[in-house]
Amino acid sequence: MKCLIKLGGAAITAKSENSFKLETETIANALANIRDALRQRSDTQIIVVCGVGPFGHTNVVRHNLRHGVKTPEQMAGLKETLAACRSVAQHVIDAASALGVSAVLVSGELIAKQAHGAITHFDTLPFENALAANKIPVIYGTMVPDSVLGHSVMSGDESIAQLAKWWRPDLILLGSNVDGIYTKDPVAHPDSAELIPRIDGSNLAHVLDNSLSGSSAAVDVTGGMKGKIEKLVDTVGDASAIVFRLDSCSNRLFDGLVRGHIGGSTFIQMTHTSEGQDANMSDSV
Template sequence: MIILKLGGSVITRKDSDEPRIDMNNLQRIASEVANASPSSLLIIHGAGSFGHPFAMKYSIGSEIVDEDEFRYRRMGFGITQNWVKRLNTHVCQALLDEGIPAVSVQPSAFMVAEDGRIKDPDLSLIRSYLDEGFVPVSYGDVVLDLNRKRRFSVVSGDQLINHFSAELMPERVILGTDVDGVYTRDPRRYPDAELLEVIGSIHDLEALEGTVNTDVTGGMAGKIRELLALAEKGVESEIINASVKGNIEGALMGREVRGTRITLKG
């Protein structure tokens, strides 16, 4: 079984002031998944412009100080949940159009968090879908939080990868982003930035410059921390550029694709 993560920056216009889908990327990626035709696949996608602006506007996950703020956050929770669900519908439709038996799995319908971390999710439904040959499609979402000072939290797609992989133990985890992998510096700003082919410890992350961006899910730094925690459980992962034609198809078929591998150093 393979877990494929599609970054929100790839399938949406994350820099947009309003929710917008990058249909060219989404349709091409769906076609590549169909061409690769992996025997067992779970897809997780980010929220991009369908989630981050709303989660930030309503400060989902921050401490709630009074009843007025609770009502404000509660409405924001519903709005954010609705928008990310809309994106998931588009992703599933693109896959269905390519003959892929995609089925939506909404995190806020079956899991909660505690202090912003997923709390004991029951993955039996996902296992059943996989056993029946479906391609479950889950996504970054907002969920209830057991911490009564928070009440609500954002659960990123990267956190979902960590928990799903620890339970399902996939053969491979592939993360499709809008860059070739992890660089020593931001490659958009620094032409001399170098691609790191392997990251094997938290010390590698701390030594990086310019790879940390700011959003409600922690940016690239948050992604790497989740993947290092996953590597400690025995599951390696790779970060590739899903915006490049053929990369998703190649990675799903086991071909070598330019990117960064996350694994524990021996």
């Protein structure tokens, strides 16, 4: 089985607080789930994509990098932002190593190019080499060279889209700080938001039409929830996807990898149809 895993920035960083802090216990638990799953299913191949939360988003805003990198001040800010984003993925690599999981860092700024913020080149060779060596490649949201803007943001979601197009995974697991996709934003409406257990071609249009941008004060320069959902539409294809809560103590990621099912989550399968309903996702993936 081939599985793409997103460690969402809202789950592994203090994104809701716009704080440069890692949720180290959540990261460690995710890697432990991966280790245990690989022991159960040794035929599984995994690519990990890290959201970087404020390490990327807040730095981009702080240093005025959203619309390009031209001035000496912006160049200095770019350097700081690249290092901050990389530090998130490096912590994941180190946590994997501590648990005996072999992982290797793939730097987006070295393998990707953009023009006006749109991907023009994405080199998959580092992923091929890592997988061939039985290692887990880890990429992360960052800024990459841009032929027009100097540098521009390449989100973790964009990496997932590019990797899904090339690799055609069987399963995409999207770890978040909430249980999945809801009828309302669960942060703004915790008492009335209802989890939607399944989304397919019959109701995904409603998700796009009615999605909220989220009530969180967290800075997000990659399009907010509507942008993430739109990217999800382009990404899933024939694969199955699960949006689930990633935390410091559960075995949900293990269940997804071993059983292909996570209780109390949202399962997405675009090749099937079912009864639909209006939906919203929280500001979380």
